[in-house]
Amino acid sequence: ISIPMNESALIAYxxxxxxxxxxxxxxxxxxxxxxxxxxxxxILQSTSLAQLTQATNQLTRNTLMLVSNKCYELSAALYAxxxxxxxxxxxxxxxQLFQCASNILN
Numbered sequence: 001i002s003i004p005m006n007e008s009a010l011i012a013y014x015x016x017x018x019x020x021x022x023x024x025x026x027x028x029x030x031x032x033x034x035x036x037x038x039x040x041x042x043i044l045q046s047t048s049l050a051q052l053t054q055a056t057n058q059l060t061r062n063t064l065m066l067v068s069n070k071c072y073e074l075s076a077a078l079y080a081x082x083x084x085x086x087x088x089x090x091x092x093x094x095x096q097l098f099q100c101a102s103n104i105l106n
């Protein structure tokens with residue numbers, strides 16, 4: 001059976017897209033289960049989530065829900081510690097949380 005070039009390219013693209021979505025589905029639960037202990041952990045986790053949610057077409061509903069809940073937890077933790085941490089740390093974490101939220105909403 002002969003498959004037109006455009007169709008075979010689309011099939012290959014969908015396979016790659018599903019593969020990358022599976023990788024994100026695998027990684028996100030590890031990050032969302034991490035404890036929030038310090039401003040550095042908040043920055044690290046929010047940065048990781050912002051990076052993982054950049055490619056919005058590779059996110060499943062389950063991944064979006066997990067990331068959304070974790071971003072909320074990180075925001076609440078940041079709010080609780082913002083008077084005890086440096087301005088730069090608060091700014092860095094909040095910028096990453098805004099980016100993560102923006103990625104989720106796209």
